[in-house]
Every structure is written in structure tokens, then in C-alpha cells.
Amino acid sequence: MGETVHEASRPFFEPQGGKRGLLAWLTSTNHKRIGMLYLALIGSFFSVAVILGVLMRIQMLSPAMRLLDARGYNALFTMHGIIMIFLVVIPGVPTIFGNFALPMLIGANDMAFPRLNLFSWYLFLTGAVLAAVSVFTNGGAPDTGWTFYVPFSLKTTVNVPLATFAVFVLGMSSILTGINIVTTVHQLRAPGMRFFKMPLSVWGLYSTAWVQILATPIIGITMLLIIVERLFGIGVFDPTKGGDPLLYQHLFWIYSHPAVYIMILPAMGIISDLFPVFSRKNIFGYKMIAFSSLAIASVGSLVWGHHMYVSGQSDTADIVFSLLTFLVAVPSAIKVFNWIATMYKGSIRLEAPFLFALTFVFLFTIGGLTGLFLGALSANVQLHDTYFVVGHFHYIIFGGMGFGMFAALHYWYPKMTGRMYSKATAVLGWLLAFAGFNLFYFPFFIMGWEGMPRRYYSYLPKFAHLQFLSSIGAYVMVAGLAILIGNLLYHVRRGEEAPANPWGGATLEWTLPSPAPYENWEEPPIVTKGPYDYSGMGDGR
Amino acid sequence: MSGRERQGDADLAAGDRGRIGMWLFICTEILLFGGLFLLYSVYRYKHQADFHAASLNLSRFDGTLNTLVLITSSLTAALAVHELRGGRTAKARLFIAFTILFALTFLTVKGFEWGEKFTHGLYPDAAHLLSLPRGQILYFGLYFTMTGLHAVHVIVGMGLFGYALRSMSRGRVDADHPIYVENVTLFWHLVDIIWIFLFPLFYLIS
Amino acid sequence: MSDTDIERKGGGTAAHGPGYRSYLLVYALLVCLTVLTVTSASLNLGAVAIAIVLVIAGTKSIFVLLYFMHLRYEKRLLIKILIPIVVATLAIFIGLTYTDILYR
Numbered sequence: 001m002g003e004t005v006h007e008a009s010r011p012f013f014e015p016q017g018g019k020r021g022l023l024a025w026l027t028s029t030n031h032k033r034i035g036m037l038y039l040a041l042i043g044s045f046f047s048v049a050v051i052l053g054v055l056m057r058i059q060m061l062s063p064a065m066r067l068l069d070a071r072g073y074n075a076l077f078t079m080h081g082i083i084m085i086f087l088v089v090i091p092g093v094p095t096i097f098g099n100f101a102l103p104m105l106i107g108a109n110d111m112a113f114p115r116l117n118l119f120s121w122y123l124f125l126t127g128a129v130l131a132a133v134s135v136f137t138n139g140g141a142p143d144t145g146w147t148f149y150v151p152f153s154l155k156t157t158v159n160v161p162l163a164t165f166a167v168f169v170l171g172m173s174s175i176l177t178g179i180n181i182v183t184t185v186h187q188l189r190a191p192g193m194r195f196f197k198m199p200l201s202v203w204g205l206y207s208t209a210w211v212q213i214l215a216t217p218i219i220g221i222t223m224l225l226i227i228v229e230r231l232f233g234i235g236v237f238d239p240t241k242g243g244d245p246l247l248y249q250h251l252f253w254i255y256s257h258p259a260v261y262i263m264i265l266p267a268m269g270i271i272s273d274l275f276p277v278f279s280r281k282n283i284f285g286y287k288m289i290a291f292s293s294l295a296i297a298s299v300g301s302l303v304w305g306h307h308m309y310v311s312g313q314s315d316t317a318d319i320v321f322s323l324l325t326f327l328v329a330v331p332s333a334i335k336v337f338n339w340i341a342t343m344y345k346g347s348i349r350l351e352a353p354f355l356f357a358l359t360f361v362f363l364f365t366i367g368g369l370t371g372l373f374l375g376a377l378s379a380n381v382q383l384h385d386t387y388f389v390v391g392h393f394h395y396i397i398f399g400g401m402g403f404g405m406f407a408a409l410h411y412w413y414p415k416m417t418g419r420m421y422s423k424a425t426a427v428l429g430w431l432l433a434f435a436g437f438n439l440f441y442f443p444f445f446i447m448g449w450e451g452m453p454r455r456y457y458s459y460l461p462k463f464a465h466l467q468f469l470s471s472i473g474a475y476v477m478v479a480g481l482a483i484l485i486g487n488l489l490y491h492v493r494r495g496e497e498a499p500a501n502p503w504g505g506a507t508l509e510w511t512l513p514s515p516a517p518y519e520n521w522e523e524p525p526i527v528t529k530g531p532y533d534y535s536g537m538g539d540g541r
Numbered sequence: 542m543s544g545r546e547r548q549g550d551a552d553l554a555a556g557d558r559g560r561i562g563m564w565l566f567i568c569t570e571i572l573l574f575g576g577l578f579l580l581y582s583v584y585r586y587k588h589q590a591d592f593h594a595a596s597l598n599l600s601r602f603d604g605t606l607n608t609l610v611l612i613t614s615s616l617t618a619a620l621a622v623h624e625l626r627g628g629r630t631a632k633a634r635l636f637i638a639f640t641i642l643f644a645l646t647f648l649t650v651k652g653f654e655w656g657e658k659f660t661h662g663l664y665p666d667a668a669h670l671l672s673l674p675r676g677q678i679l680y681f682g683l684y685f686t687m688t689g690l691h692a693v694h695v696i697v698g699m700g701l702f703g704y705a706l707r708s709m710s711r712g713r714v715d716a717d718h719p720i721y722v723e724n725v726t727l728f729w730h731l732v733d734i735i736w737i738f739l740f741p742l743f744y745l746i747s
Numbered sequence: 748m749s750d751t752d753i754e755r756k757g758g759g760t761a762a763h764g765p766g767y768r769s770y771l772l773v774y775a776l777l778v779c780l781t782v783l784t785v786t787s788a789s790l791n792l793g794a795v796a797i798a799i800v801l802v803i804a805g806t807k808s809i810f811v812l813l814y815f816m817h818l819r820y821e822k823r824l825l826i827k828i829l830i831p832i833v834v835a836t837l838a839i840f841i842g843l844t845y846t847d848i849l850y851r
Contacts, residue, residue, distance in 0.1 A: 112558045179565040186825055187558050214836050217569045221576035225686070233666035234682030235675075236580055241682070242675025247583060250844050251576055301836070302843060314850035320843065557823070564826045568833045575837045582841060583848050605785050609778065616774045619815040623764065730816045734808045741800035745788035 008519035029114035035100030073457035074143035081146030093266035107190025127170035178212025192527030204269015219255035267404030279346030292331035356407035363399025388448025418515030419495030429483035436477025591676020614643035
């Protein structure tokens with residue numbers, strides 16, 4: 001008995017119950033280990049997709065550059081998109097930080113379905129392997145864009161079936177994660193943790209989980225239909241058989257628009273946890289932020305047609321979707337205002353996680369505002385399928401969710417590793433990443449406005465200067481990312497030992513030792529105060 | 542609280558979680574088929590006469606028979622859970638065996654139906670089908686896709702029930718641990734509900 | 748077997764569900780509704796026919812949900828609201844798609 005208790009209170013990454021090594025990790029149902037397993041995979045996939053992006057920026061250095069021909073470039077941006085969307089940003093926060101932190105945040109010892117959790121990871125790995133195999137078999141990587149639009153995706157002789165099947169498998173993984181999160185939040189909260197005492201990061205994960213459950217099946221059936229169309233010619237998307245290609249777009253975006261909220265909502269939730277900690281002040285408007293997460297999840301599921309304004313959709317649909325698109329900006333704006341208001345008269349500490357959180361707000365706001373341009377029908381006619389769109393979504397996804405992930409990594413690093421990274425190095429990495437990011441992507445808005453189409457393997461001479469600048473920005477940004485990731489990796493073994501609560505947070509994970517123990521609590525903690533209640537906690541230094 | 546009571550509470554909590562998880566999964570299945578119903582709805586709206594004409598190729602007798610078979614299998618599945626909860630494991634196993642039998646009957650009838658379509662050239666990309674109006678091509682495209690996906694779920698259900706029989710014979714599923722059978726039965730009822738909609742939409746177009 | 752025993756064994760806060768008689772009654776109802784829907788189809792009622800078959804299918808489904816799937820006896824609010832949520836979601840997806848289909 002003593003041996004087991006002692007073992008379960010040791011760090012979660014140390015050997016447990018006689019099992020050691022890789023096999024112990026690959027068969028573990030412990031939520032923290034599974035979170036790390038996801039981090040390992042997603043970090044690798046992110047690096048691969050970044051390299052693909054760098055190759056794209058090399059091709060775009062000059063109009064004459066032919067690193068790849070047109071077909072090769074199409075495959076490049078398709079794989080960059082598939083990896084980034086389905087293997088990095090959709091799973092990213094829920095699987096890494098949802099798994100690692102959610103049980104601790106609500107005072108539980110694990111997720112509701114630990115074995116299903118591990119199964120989700122294996123499904124994720126399977127999807128990734130299938131996507132990789134599709135690059136090297138049956139005609140090679142798809143060149144359709146990650147959106148697989150018909151009729152091209154039905155005709156192109158590359159390995160669309162395997163790639164779309166990979167997406168289907170990844171969708172199953174996402175659904176199971178969503179089911180796990182909803183059940184966990186409903187069933188495993190510690191005594192005293194009512195819904196409105198949960199940290200806002202939990203609200204973010206919870207709202208997202210509903211989108212994962214309700215929207216993902218639609219991409220599942222859509223991918224299956226592509227496969228069935230190609231293999232059997234059923235005709236549902238084939239005009240020669242009476243099919244309507246626009247229905248494909250409807251089905252595709254019915255999922256893929258809510259998908260972007262799967263990407264951003266959990267990150268926003270984590271940011272909502274960071275602002276109070278580093279302003280040492282309760283969050284402004286807790287309930288509004290909680291409800292805005294639900295509002296974004298629901299209203300965000302009604303706007304998919306804004307991807308199709310110029311595809312041949314009816315004018316009525318155009319107007320309806322444009323109106324709904326403007327509405328969905330409101331709850332996001334509420335969050336931004338509340339975050340800023342939290343800082344007012346707060347005691348600000350500019351630690352690395354908060355630096356990233358502030359950057360998130362800045363870049364997400366730019367991305368969000370450019371979304372309004374795109375949501376407006378008249379402007380969209382000019383801007384659709386230009387670099388403006390590419391700039392918009394990189395500001396939101398990368399500037400928003402990406403920097404949000406860095407914020408979360410730098411925040412929970414001590415809980416994951418028991419050590420601290422170098423703040424100075426993190427700031428240097430941040431500086432390069434931030435400067436590089438803006439030099440990289442801001443010109444996209446200008447070029448897009450002036451007519452530079454997206455997904456083109458070359459361009460007119462008039463774009464040469466901005467494209468060149470943009471590529472330089474990309475390389476600077478990648479250097480910054482390398483420094484940031486290197487800093488974190490280096491200090492896993494060599495960093496200074498971190499205390500249980502280095503940031504002075506009031507959420508439950510900070511009551512556990514750093515690194516987190518294998519078993520969180522012997523008895524569930526009794527929750528009496530709110531997640532951002534710093535009374536009686538000193539000044540947090 | 543005794544150890545046995547604590548275990549009972551833990552079982553209750555686990556049962557609750559399992560049931561919630563299963564219902565959430567059922568939601569995803571409804572939405573999976575929902576995408577297909579969306580397509581059906583649009584194409585039937587656009588080709589009402591063609592859909593009617595195409596449906597004349599289906600046997601209402603076979604469809605009605607299959608509907609009744611599946612409804613009966615739903616009954617036996619529900620009764621299996623009822624018996625299991627009452628501690629009458631042997632009866633429960635009998636009901637599950639009947640459920641599997643009915644499922645097999647359903648698949649057999651479906652197999653014959655599909656076979657008939659094949660011999661009449663009414664399958665996707667068949668020369669004869671392609672010579673028919675587009676609405677009819679779409680009808681059969683949707684027919685095979687939707688009944689096919691449904692049949693896959695019937696097969697999976699049979700497998701899950703088979704595994705239930707095995708678990709019950711080994712004592713791993715019993716009156717104190719009924720959650721596996723309860724959840725598989727929930728899944729099975731969903732399979733029944735999907736067919737309840739597929740039947741009139743494909744067989745009863747007047 | 749007392750009620751509390753059955754509740755404890757039942758794997759959760761869901762009540763023990765209906766008795767044999769209820770199951771058989773619902774079954775009989777489902778069979779009758781099946782006969783009804785097949786009959787209505789041969790009456791060739793035109794435009795209203797699809798509404799009738801859908802209403803009957805919906806009714807059959809509701810009985811399966813309430814009695815066979817024990818929703819009528821379900822205590823957890825989360826589970827009770829799931830079907831309405833899913834139906835609403837599907838209705839919205841299909842409805843908004845029709846803003847395109849109907850007006851092109």
C-alpha cells in the first residue's frame with residue numbers, strides 16, 4: 001500500500017507499477033501522459049508543415065523561381081494545409097492541454113474515459129500515418145487544396161481516397177475527444193466546483209467539445225462521399241449525373257467553418273485564464289466570457305456560407321450568411337474587451353506566458369477585423385481566393401491560436417516538466433517570431449487587395465517586392481520559432497527546478513506539485529473559492 | 542459505507558458516464574446520416590417525379606418485411622436489457638440471440654434486394670442506369686449509399702451483440718454490470734430509427 | 748428484487764425502465780404505424796404524402812426513443828436534451844442550405 005501511494009505521488013513521467021520505457025507510455029491511460037504523447041506527435045507534424053511552408057516561401061522569393069512546378073506546388077500547399085488543419089490546429093489545444101490540464105483544472109484524477117482517450121491517440125496516429133502514406137502511393141499527394149473541392153477532387157489522378165480517408169479517421173479521433181471532454185466536465189468536477197466556478201479554460205474546452213461532437217460527423221460523411229463517388233460513381237456531386245458541386249461545398253463548410261472555432265475557442269479559454277493570473281485580478285465579466293464561448297460555438301455553426309459567396313450560391317443565401325457572419329464577431333469582441341478590462345488597475349507581470357497572451361489579443365484582433373472585410377458581400381467579390389484571405393486566416397489561426405499555444409506551453413511548462421525555461425531566451429524567440437510574423441503576413445493583405453490570387457505557384461512582377469519581403473519575414477519568424485522550441489526542449493532536463501505555483505495562479509492545478517504527480521489527488525479537493533480569487537495568496541511573486 | 546456499497550456507487554458512476562458517452566456517440570451517428578438526408582432532401586426536391594419513378598423498382602413487400610424485422614429486433618434487444626437487469630441472464634442471452642438472428646434476416650433480405658438491382662442494371666455507373674433521367678441516377682446513388690452505410694451499422698451491431706453473448710457467458714457482463722449490453726442496445730435502437738426513416742423515403746414515394 | 752436494488756444494478760440514475768407490458772404495447776403500436784404508413788403510400792395523396800410519412804416515421808422514432816431507449820425514465824437532464832439539440836442542429840444545417848437551393 002505504501003509503495004503504491006508513494007509511486008502514484010511521484011512525477012507522472014517517472015516509471016509506474018514496474019512498467020518502464022516507451023511501451024509504458026504507449027499503453028498508458030493517464031491523461032497527463034496522453035497529453036504529452038499528443039504533444040510529441042503534434043510538435044513533429046507542426047515542424048513538417050512549417051518546412052513545407054518554408055519551401056513555399058522559397059518558391060515565392062521571385063517570380064522566376066521554380067523550386068517546384070505547378071503540380072508540385074499544388075501538392076505542397078495541399079499537404080501544408082492538411083497537416084496544419086487536421087493534424088495540428090484542430091486537435092492542438094483540446095488534445096494536448098485538454099488532456100493534460102482539464103482533469104486538474106476541475107479537481108479530477110483523470111478524464112471520464114481513460115482507455116477511450118488512449119484509443120483516440122491511436123486513431124490520431126493512424127490518421128497521420130494514412131496521410132503520410134497517401135503522399136507516396138497511388139499517384140502521390142493530393143493537389144486539390146485541403147478543401148478537396150469537386151469536381152477536381154473526383155478527377156485528379158492522385159491519392160485523394162487515402163487522404164480523405166485519413167481525414168475521416170482523424171475526425172473520429174476528434175469526436176471521441178469531444179465526447180470525453182463533455183462527459184468529464186459534466187461528471188467529474190470536484191465537490192464545490194459548480195459550472196460557474198470552473199476556470200474559463202474549461203468553458204473554452206467544453207464549448208469546443210460540443211462543436212467537435214455536432215459538426216465533425218458532417219466532414220466524416222463528406223469525406224466518405226468523395227471516396228464513394230470516386231470508387232463507384234454514385235453521382236451526388238457529378239453534374240453529368242445530376243449532382244450539384246455546390247452541395248459538396250455546403251457539406252464541407254458546414255464542418256470546416258465550425259472547425260475554426262474548434263481551433264480558437266480552447267485557446268481563447270486559456271488566454272482567459274492567463275489575464276487574471278498576470279494582472280493579479282479577477283477576470284472582468286466571467287459570465288459574459290463563459291456565455292460568449294457558447295455563443296461563438298453556436299452562432300459560428302451558422303455562417304459557413306461565407307466561404308461560398310462567389311461560388312454560385314443564391315443571393316438570398318449570400319445575404320443570410322453575411323448577416324450571421326457579422327453577428328458572430330460580437331461575442332469575440334466581448335472577450336477582447338473583457339480581457340483588456342481585466343488589466344485595468346491590475347498588478348501586471350510581464351512573464352513569458354503573458355507576453356504571448358497579449359500578442360494573441362493583438363494578432364487575433366487584426367485577423368478578426370480583416371474577417372469583417374471578407375464577410376462583407378461586396379468586398380468579398382474582390383477578395384475571395386486572394387492573398388487577403390490567406391493573411392486573414394494566418395493572423396487568426398497562427399497569430400491567434402498558434403501564439404495561444406505558445407502561451408499555454410510557457411504557462412504549464414513547470415507543471416509538465418518541473419523545471420523553468422530561460423525567460424530571456426523566450427523573449428528573444430518571441431521578438432523574432434512576432435516581428436517575422438508581421439513582416440511575413442501583413443503584406444498578404446496588401447497583395448491580396450491588389451489582386452494576388454492564392455494557391456498560385458508564381459506571380460506578376462508587380463508583387464515581387466512584397467513577396468520577397470514576405471519570404472524574409474517567414475525566415476525570421478521560423479528562426480524565432482526554432483529559438484522558442486529549442487528553449488523549451490533544452491530546459492526539460494537542465495532547467496532550474498520550478499515551485500508548485502510559480503505564477504501565483506488560483507486554479508487547482510497549481511495546488512499540485514511541479515511536475516504534476518501520476519495520481520492528482522487521493523481525495524478530491526473541496527472547492528470553496530473562485531478560479532481567479534487571489535485573496536490570501538500574497539502578491540504571487 | 543461498506544466496501545461493497547462503495548463499489549456499487551463506483552459502478553453507478555461508471556454506468557452514468559458510459560451512458561452519457563453512448564448517447565453523445567449516438568448524436569454523432571444521427572448527424573453522420575444527417576448529411577446524407579440533406580443530400581436526399583435536396584435531390585428529391587429537385588427531381589420529384591424521377592424519384593417516384595425510380596422507387597417503383599423497389600419491392601414494398603421486402604421493405605415492409607425488413608421494417609417489421611428490425612422493429613422486432615429492437616423489441617428483443619430491449620427485452621434483453623430488461624431481463625439482464627432483473628438478473629435473468631439466460632433469458633437475456635436468448636433475447637440477444639434472437640436480435641442477432643433478426644439482424645441476419647434483415648441483411649439477407651437486403652442482399653436479395655441489392656442482387657435484384659444488380660441484375661436489372663440499376664447500380665451506380667451501370668450503363669442502363671446512366672441512360673435513365675438524372676433524378677433516377679441520383680435516387681439509386683443515394684439508395685446504395687444510405688442503405689449500404691446502414692447495413693454496415695447492422696453488421697457492427699451484430700458483432701457487438703455477439704461480443705455481448707461471449708462476455709455474458711464469461712460472467713463479465715451481468716445484472717451488476719449491465720452497461721455494455723445497455724449501450725449496445727442503445728446503438729441498436731438507433732439503427733432501427735434510421736431505417737424507420739429510410740423505409741418511407743425510398744420505398745413509399747407516392 | 749426491490750426497486751433500490753434494481754436502481755443500483757441498473758448502472759446509473761436511469762430508472763429501471765418500463766415493464767414487459769409497456770414494451771409489448773409500444774411494439775404493437777410500432778407495427779400498427781408501419782401498416783398505416785404503407786397504406787397511406789398506396790392512397791396517392793400527392794403533396795401531403797411526404798408530410799404524412801415523415802410524421803408517422805417521427806412518431807415511431809419518438810416511441811422508440813421514449814420507451815425502448817428509456818428517455819421517458821431518464822433522470823439526467825444532459826441526456827434528455829440531446830435529441831432536441833441534434834434535431835435542431837440538423838434542421839439548421841438543412842434549413843440554411845435551403846436558403847441557397849430554393850432561391851438559385
